[in-house]
Amino acid sequence: MEQYDFETTAIRAQMERSQNAEHSAPIYLSSSFVFETADAMRAAFNDESDDFIYSRYSNPNTQELVQKICLLEGAEAGIATASGMAAVYDTFMALLAAGDHVLSCASVFGATHTIFTKYFPKINIAHSYFDADRPEQIEALIRPETKLIYLETPTNPAISLIDLAFVAGIARQHGLLFVVDNCFATPYLQQPLRLGADLVIHSATKYMDGQGRVLGGAVVGRADLVREVYLFNRITGASMSPFNAWVLSKSLETLALRMDRHCENALFAAEALQDHPALSQVSYPFLPSHPQYDIARRQMRAGGGIVAIELKSGYEGGKKFMDALRMIKISPNLGDSRSIATHPASSTHCKLSEAERLRVGIGPGLVRLSIGLESKQDILNDILQALERAA
Ligand SMILES: *Cc1c(COP(=O)(O)O)cnc(C)c1O
Numbered sequence: 543m544e545q546y547d548f549e550t551t552a553i554r555a556q557m558e559r560s561q562n563a564e565h566s567a568p569i570y571l572s573s574s575f576v577f578e579t580a581d582a583m584r585a586a587f588n589d590e591s592d593d594f595i596y597s598r599y600s601n602p603n604t605q606e607l608v609q610k611i612c613l614l615e616g617a618e619a620g621i622a623t624a625s626g627m628a629a630v631y632d633t634f635m636a637l638l639a640a641g642d643h644v645l646s647c648a649s650v651f652g653a654t655h656t657i658f659t660k661y662f663p664k665i666n667i668a669h670s671y672f673d674a675d676r677p678e679q680i681e682a683l684i685r686p687e688t689k690l691i692y693l694e695t696p697t698n699p700a701i702s703l704i705d706l707a708f709v710a711g712i713a714r715q716h717g718l719l720f721v722v723d724n725c726f727a728t729p730y731l732q733q734p735l736r737l738g739a740d741l742v743i744h745s746a747t748k749y750m751d752g753q754g755r756v757l758g759g760a761v762v763g764r765a766d767l768v769r770e771v772y773l774f775n776r777i778t779g780a781s782m783s784p785f786n787a788w789v790l791s792k793s794l795e796t797l798a799l800r801m802d803r804h805c806e807n808a809l810f811a812a813e814a815l816q817d818h819p820a821l822s823q824v825s826y827p828f829l830p831s832h833p834q835y836d837i838a839r840r841q842m843r844a845g846g847g848i849v850a851i852e853l854k855s856g857y858e859g860g861k862k863f864m865d866a867l868r869m870i871k872i873s874p875n876l877g878d879s880r881s882i883a884t885h886p887a888s889s890t891h892c893k894l895s896e897a898e899r900l901r902v903g904i905g906p907g908l909v910r911l912s913i914g915l916e917s918k919q920d921i922l923n924d925i926l927q928a929l930e931r932a933a
Contacts, residue, residue: 548730549798551613557606569788570602599776603787610794611760614729616736620762621772622787626745627653628780629759633721633743636774640666643685647674647693649700649902652890674702680712694723699886699910700903701825701850703834706841710738730801731843740764748877751793752800756786804847808913811922812849820933823852853907855932860885860907863932869924881914881921
């Protein structure tokens with residue numbers, strides 16, 4: 543494809559038309575594909591072939607989606623997976639072996655944390671956590687058996703930022719793989735591969751779909767690493783369905799447009815809330831008061847759609863705030879056209895001790911707001927009236 547800007551690529555990167563000359567890509571709901579001859583099938587099983595064989599391996603719709611995400615992230619290669627967690631797990635299983643050690647940012651997605659703490663010990667893979675606010679801790683935590691550095695930025699749910707170029711430098715210097723979960727920022731706002739990451743992981747369930755309909759994931763980046771992840775995925779079966787790939791490919795056509803509005807609405811809310819008397823903190827990457835504002839300006843195009851607020855009234859106040867919301871829904875999801883609120887201390891992170899929560903920046907009154915695409919004034923009004931009733 544010709545070199546186009548992000549918005550154009552997201553719309554114009556699509557599979558070749560069939561003999562029906564359709565304008566919009568069709569869905570290929572076919573579990574397998576047929577061959578003219580035994581020799582043709584033999585050739586398809588050659589490792590270098592990209593013929594379609596079986597939809598657990600790949601499919602025209604998943605291929606279209608993957609090619610689009612690769613263009614948007616600046617990646618050599620990629621694969622689509624059934625969910626974001628399949629992308630995370632496939633990556634670890636494909637690239638790590640018993641005895642290896644992983645260094646990860648302490649504030650990672652809950653299910654990723656569970657892989658580290660519950661399932662890795664079973665297969666003798668060790669992990670250490672560094673604090674998102676102190677990436678300078680990383681070097682001291684590197685061991686001879688360390689294989690990979692893993693992180694998310696902005697972090698969930700506290701919205702801390704990690705300097706990607708800085709961590710990439712450490713990874714390069716020590717010969718470690720560097721993997722970034724870029725789900726919160728999307729390739730529109732941040733492109734970790736261009737800053738030195740080896741692989742980028744996505745939960746496409748979030749902003750890529752953006753309308754709360756389908757699950758999906760992707761791993762994109764260095765071709766030799768993606769190949770290993772692909773082989774693991776095609777054997778173990780967490781493949782993306784062609785239908786979900788079709789939905790997601792359409793969704794990407796509006797990603798830039800949607801992200802612009804998510805960012806505009808979130809910045810509006812963050813600015814309006816930052817001096818609110820009921821709040822002790824408002825965390826948003828593009829607020830100059832954010833401790834890593836300089837990093838945000840350097841590595842992100844805009845601040846994203848998530849705002850974290852800390853209620854002075856603590857745990858009970860946080861729950862009261864949630865119950866007082868009228869339009870914004872209580873849900874663990876994020877990155878949707880509909881605004882969503884989550885109170886991590888009473889929900890997604892309730893199994894952690896208070897000390898563990900504080901380590902990852904989750905105070906008792908922290909509420910994560912996934913700012914949607916409704917009118918920014920309606921969103922703010924709902925937050926303000928709920929704050930008044932929760933104080
Ligand atoms: C949701 C999420 C995941 C997991 O994605 P699923 O599609 O739900 O499996 C991983 N990382 C981050 C940062 C997420 O927000």
